[in-house]
Amino acid sequence: MVTDSLRRTLWINPAFSALTGYQLEDLLGKDPGEVLQGRDTDPDTAERIREATHHRQELRCEVQNYTRSGTAYWVDLRIVPVHDDTGRHTHYVSTLRDITERKSLEDQNEEMRQAEAMRQDERQLLAQTSEWLYSARSSDELMMVVRRAMHTLIPEADGALYVYATARDTLDLAASWGSMPAFTPRIAPDDCWALRRGRAYSYGMKAIEFPCDHVHGDAPPPFFCLPIIAHGETIGLLHLRFDGFEETGMLRHMREGVLRNRWELGLICAEQISLAIANVRLRHELHDRSVRDPLTGIWNRRWFLDAMQRALRRNSTTGNALSLILLDVDHFKRFNDDHGHDAGDLVLQAVGEVLRDHLPEHCQPCRLGGEEFVILCNDTDADAAAALAARIATALSSQTLQHDRSALPPVTVSGGIATAPHHGQTAEGLLRAADQALYAAKNNGRNRIECARTQVEQIATPATPGSQNQSIQKGA
Template sequence: MENMKKPAGLLTRGMIGLGLAGLIGASSWIAVYGATPLVNRMVEANVRHQADVWERHLATVVPNLRTAFGRGAFDADDATMLRRILGATDIYQMQIYDASGRAIWSSAGPHSHAPTLPADRSDTALQGQVFYQLSQKSALEVLYTETAALGSSAQTRDVAEAIVPVAENGAYLGSLRFYTDVSDLRSIFMAQIRPLLALIGGLIIAAILTVGLVVYRGNQRQLRDLRNRAKAERDLMDEQLRLAREVRLLGELNEWLQSSRSLDELFQMVSRFMTHILPEAEGSVYVYSNSRDVLDGCASWNEGTHKAHIHPEGCWGLRRGRTYEFGASEIDFICEHAEPHDGRPYFCFPILAHGETVGLLHLRAHSGQEKVFHSSKKLARLCAEQISMAIANVQMRDQLHDQSVRDPLTGLFNRRHMTDTLRKSISRSQQTGAPLSLIAVDVDHFKKFNDTHGHDAGDMVLRAVGAALEQGCDRDEVACRIGGEEFMLILPDNTPEEVMTRAEQIRQAVEAIAVRYGEKSLPRVTISVGVAHYPAHGTMPQDLMRTADEALYAAKDKGRNQVQTAAMNSADAKPNLPKSQLPASAA
């Protein structure tokens, strides 16, 4: 028996020795490789602090900062002072850009940098954030004041790039971009961190050794420990399987939400996924209306319901700006949108996007699922984050699309949108026989007005005319600015007589406009109007636009400030169109 115990003891000691060797190796690996991410964070914090200091230095060195950025150049004295300060730092290159992203100064000369700031970096600066990036560059690319400091063994150097926004009194002026060699700084940090990690690893090894010795000597408790461990491993496996499923569903949710084309489609996806991700809870989602005074109910799932509108003051989560959990404290208050309430716990997650609250995710536990519901708070918060990012993306995409089809001065649709809409309206009219007309509008004597009163006054007139045209549109009618002082209106489902009446009303509305510029009133504004009908005056977009312009020119030739209909030209209309599609005047 003793002979059998000896090999067992040797085997046990051998396993302990192997375990120690493995732990020591792991500790060494942590000390060598685990220090890199910590050091990188320390370097980043140092560079970001340096960027903040430079932002303040710039205002000190350049007294007339706003003037310098405005004219896109620095005085010789300011540039000399900047280069002198740079010589005392590790920064080997600095560039300054104006608000549009155009380079206006560089420490290495006017031709040593890109003329414009890359879009991703410019966007970060516009948002008031510091851009940071760490990379390795060839030692030959890094310019030093003392070239002897560049050793022959240094093939590459660690270089940090930072871009900090420059502002004055809250106004964004531009950005400051610099490159600094952080190789020596990283070495210093590495020398400090690695011994600390090695010490921590040693402490971990000592703790594990102690535990191992206790387990080795506790022969009577070994079987019980093994059973408990087996149970813990089974629980851990179940937890890992649950987490894997949740991660998979969250990934799928994010992928589908990012591909949604509209908010309605997005909320349908949310309803389906939330049913599977959190089956123990019913829920609903609300989004702020355009007026920001109420939230509109958009979707609900798992037998949940949502109200058409709720007020932000009626939700404790929105009022306090953070997650509200009903049922977690001895004293709770019920949100107005949760009424009628039956005592079941619920969550209210404010949906945030780019630091702004855009909506609310409300989840309520099913009866008998309260314990599971409370444990799912972290998962529910992750779902809220995914939903918030998707809502922000859809809203931003809609905003960008709106900007691409809108005239920035008047807010009316632009020529591109007008052409697409006119083409679709003609196709619809061909299929249904519905009437369609096009109105061309031109501001009378606008060039003379512009030359006399200035372009700012001219812009005010264009905005006023655009507002009058937009107010004159109903339903699917579209007002567009196609360029300069020229406008067009697409009027479907109106008879020719109604179109002429509408055109005259619009002319009178513009004539009644009183535009004030500064402390004086501008002269009366009038317009000339030309009207063309489909298909009498053309069956193609370019034909209708041409004939409407011809009618417009006829109105100008007859003295301006009047409405004229395009002359009937049988060659412009298709001979095979049914009589029902011709306007009364052509029939």
């Protein structure tokens, strides 16, 4: 292409016409940039061309132009000013080399590079998420990690995590995140296509599809329902909702690309969350086994010693009363010797059941070992502990236990009460004081409760055949 010094077209060759679709009469006397450049031409590049021609300087650049039919193409453009023998600038000679294919490959490579960079970022985030998920020690801590991680990994989606209720007739909302005001707090398994079909379900990506009943609205946005499965059992549902991704919300190809990527990422997240929930439940189960007495189902000695230390630290700060009720089943050896060890186990289970059923929330029952039990009573003074022990003793003695189709003798207990800080300020000190009071109860005839060192009035309890009236006393 040849233009005059004012960049008005004078001549083009056939190759130029073949590339652009323009003939000489289309460009004659016109600035070629005004004809060839279009909406996506880089404005900075167009300004560089104007500046170079204004100052009569040589320029080489890459620029996007448009053919006569409106098709975009890329050229390697070189503009050279030409002068006559006197040095006067007379015209420009411009050469254009088609580099559309090369630019297309460069764009593809850049897209691949960006996609790989995004995948690398996702892998790093997933690795960090996995580490945090598997480090969670409780369900509450796990839900906190899920909310933060899902909002970071898939920021375009509002989300909710549902977990099956104990009866497995509903799924309860365990965590939610995003800008959606509120998710349904409880859903039925039949309300979700994913749970009914037993596999992950997406809405908004297929030609034939139906919304789940738990997703409300006449035209819901795209959403994913991803079952949470642990050890072959469905334990919950991960629900991701993409508001703003309706057909009119973005270009279709962009929308489909983002949703496909998020679908794959969502499946990975659902798997990670499944493993994390299973891990927390297993950890909780193992911990529970380590601190529960398997025969009675109440806390064991290990739990009691830890809880006692925590309670004493809290007591030293608040100044509230803290009491121990130490109980021992009277003549327990006779149950084993006369009726067998199964009968002895039945007695211990009955004691555990009475303790569970008759204690307020701030009092925790524990089995220390053998036939010895202790109740850790937070915010409870000696008088309240004595009244509580009376109710426990009465409930036990009024039971009729059956073994091998015959009634066992009545179950009675002896007990000792110690209260912090009056009878001790350490776990060892309180246990020693309560044990001494228990020893006094045994020496004073059993079937009674003694409190360390101070004496109170006698509290009558129902008599049992062949035994003395039960009494509760604070020791001499």
